[in-house]
Amino acid sequence: MDIDDELSERYDPHDVEPEVKEYWEEADAYETAKEAHADDPDLYFLDGPPYTSGQMHLGTAWNKTLKDAVIRYLRMRGNDVTDRPGYDMHGLPIEVKVEERLGFENKSDIEEFGVENFIGECKEFANENLDAMNDDFRSMGVWMDWENPYRTLSPEYMEGAWWAFDRAYDRGLVEKGQRVVNQCPRCETSIADAEVEYEDIESPSIYVKFPLEDEDGSLVIWTTTPWTIPANLYVAVDADAEYAKVRAIRADDEEVLYVASECVEDVLRAGRYDDYDVRETFDGEELVGKKYTHPLEDEVPRQKELDDEQGVHEVYTAEFVTTDRTGLVHAAPGHGVDDFEVGQENDLPVFAPVGPDGRYTDEAGEYAGKFVRDANPDVIDDLTGGGYMLAEGTQEHRYGHCWRCDTPIIFTATDQWFITVTDVKDRLLDEIERSEWHPDWARDSRFRDWVENARDWNVSRQRYWGIPVPIWETEDGDRVCVGTREELAELAVDEVNPDEIDLHRPDVDEIVLEHPETGERAHRVEDIFDVWLDSAAASWAALDYPSEEEDFEELWPADLIIEAHDQTRGWFWSQLGMGVSALDEIPYHEVVMHGHALDEDGRKMSKSVGNIVTPQEAIDRHGVDPLRCFLLSHDQQGDDLRFSWDEIESKKRTLNVVWNTYRFPLPYMRLDGFEPDETTVEDAETTVVDDWVLSRLQTVEARYVEQMDSYEIDKAQKVLLDFLTEDVSRFYVQVVRPRMWDEEDSPSKNAAYATLYAVLEESTRMLAPFAPHLAERMYENLGDVTTVHALDFPEPDDALRDETLERRMDVLRDAEEATANARQQAERKLRWPVKRVIVSTENDDVVDALEALEELYLDRVNSKSLEIVDEYGELVEVAEPQMGAIGPEFGEDAEKVMNAVKGRPRNEIEDGVEVDGETVVLDAEMVEYREETPDNVEAAEFEGGTVYVDVSLDDEIRAEGYARELVRRVQEMRKNLDLDVEQRIRVSFDVEDDEVLELAMRESDYVLEETRADSIEEEVDADLTEDWNVEGVDVTVGVEVANV
């Protein structure tokens, strides 16, 4: 073993990590680790691609750390794990950032700049971000194939999306249809919900009467968008709310109005009626089917034609209606999302007489050509002129605006492309049964609910930076869908080189196809895909399928994916939808769903609140491995993670204990030239503690595997770190220390070396997934390999496992702890021996354990003797009621029985206690007794027994105690003098109390040996003199350094 002696005294991640990173580079450690498992069975892990909009944040750091830990573990366990990372690189957020960078204000700026140039800029921007994020992930110590990530903008990847879409198309799952979108009239494009910003604006607020056709009276509606009334096709009510038919009176006029009951007063007041009476009330349901006349049918002749269509201009019920304002909602399916949905459910047509620029089309009759918001006053005038206006005012309210140009958006129905996943919903639901989720409720409560409610997927966007929709249309509307670059080249009218074509716009827009059946020329539809379709194709596109087939055949579908809970409706869903649509199969087997990283107060981290903590800050303060261990030490299954500086700090301290444990034996091993190959635990003369810690090691390994295999990473980490701190550092190392100090070559020392070596070597492998840098650094002195991460997982060895011994040692440690407790009550420190310890127990296992381990126990507690008894002395026994037995027997009187029993001595209870005037006799299991101790003895309980420590003193004990007190002082002075361990000294003791000195000198040989003193003198030529107070006695100690 080649031991490096320059280990720093404290674990400092800022020392260890850069050094290890540099070593990894030099030694090609990552490649070595992968190579070591190249012949193992395949395991297809699929990385969910983060969006290349900026840098890593704490959530993505957690995500990648978790993936990294799992991958490292799976590799050690004998799997050839795929680890190609991915990046999601298309989409509007990048377009917007590029526009900002270029100072663009709207779509025409892009057209002017040239789509090709614009796409070039987007590509460059996304690639720059990718490089930065690669570096960020590397800095977390994440080992993935950073040289070769999959990129959604590569031709191979884009082809993967095309291929799948084409499969769905062939299966009849692609449809063109209408949908209401957010439209910015200035930018002339639809925008995503996330790009809408809300601000207060003032709008008209109008109450309008829609006259009923076949009876007297009007429906009263309220709206802040008069411009949508020309497109009105129905009125919606709340099925369960109460509505009123009201006779409203103003001057000589009288009319009948329909409004929700709770709104009657407000509406009538708004309309300035003099009086009213409610004629009738009924449920909203009863209004359904009433037919009304569109109030603007003269201005919009098209409304007259629509009126003839089935169901138009009638009342329907809808979930979205609330009973404020009038309780009746004017609905224009062409200009409202809800209006559209309900319209579709009722087979109503869509009427949207507005162009993408927000101007009315010819279908809007008199309003044609006007910008919709400017037409509000005209609509109001016309309604007033027709006598339909009940009241008019203005209203301040929140309204969506385009985030780039701040123009109020409009809702408008447009043509979009859909994948009709609702047609395969049964298959989707069947397929999710074939996947296994951690936690299981993520699938059963959350994901299934989402899938059941899924609607058809709108996959088209009217943008530039994305995967073009691969549909070409002829003038006659015949379509051809293209699945591969090869196919594109075959169908293209002009020559296309499939290996060189960039599938982005505008290149692909310019390719004209010949329809394979009609022979007509076909042009591509202008839309691009929703970015979610990009990542939906990841399971095959990350394998470069369909251009490369081998990996797909061998690996697909993915064995494992790991993402946060927001991906329920994101990547978990989009992959399922696309997988089933294209391949009729769920594209992943196992899912681990973790939570989000929150701030210290449990709030979401956000820029506007200013509570963001970056991974870099945490790394700068405490290092990568402590951060990783922190991130992995909380529930990894669905729960959110609260960030905590203290917790990271504390993690660092735990790792420091690990570091010290590891560092402790190395100098001894080095001095003695210990070779692990020559002295193994199998043939070493191990003692009972060695056997114990080795057994614990096997148990920990088995437990660790169990936890990791169910992705309870936090629990696996805890099992390991508890073992290293509680068992190894706080117990084993303490016990074994004196053996390390043996000067000659002893079997006992070698056994300790071999044991500690085995523990450290195997533990370091287990530590590797969590703290890869620290583990690597530690392993440098433990084995001659390129990297610890290339090794196999240490398989538990049943031959070394001794459960009886482990149980016994648990008892010993419990008893030891109780003994320390009793000593403290007696104020007798451990340095002073005690005469005897008595353990009273009726538990055979305890007797067994203490008899077997008596020597170790006595050593640990510094006692001269141990007695094990059934019962100790004549103690007063105080009753403690056992509710587990009393409850079922006495029912509602249990509380009274308990009070009657509690705290009474045994003899008062054995013949029964009085409860409510009656004598109740208790069974043995209903009462236990606590014992009180005599004076010279202190007691402390542990599980299975009670320890009595007899602290009475005699001269022998005092002699040892004082001797050890003096030794300790001399040792401290040696340290103050900065003496070498081997340096000889001479000492003098000037003790206030002669008896104390006399007693201590009975142990003078012990003092000489422990302090490496040649002699104890009356007086020495002291290099250091110090005054001490030993147990109330003043002592002056002189130390003279002996000449060599």
Place this chain on the structure above:
RNA sequence: GGGCCAGUAGCUUAGCUAGGUUGAGCGCUCGGCUGAUAACCGGGAGGUCCGCGGUUCAAAUCCGCGCUGGCCCA
């Protein structure tokens, strides 16, 4: 407004599936150890188990209604 998840000591949490006097780590405090030493170990204090109801002899645990936070949807 709806679905799902979480709420236990100052902080981070275990226990909840299968009801029986809530357990740990950090921090605090008191003490010990002194050949891992700016390390290490032990004791103690600290809890309306988010609130209110219900089931039960008995509820942190099961049920219902709320509150707070998170994710998603409307």
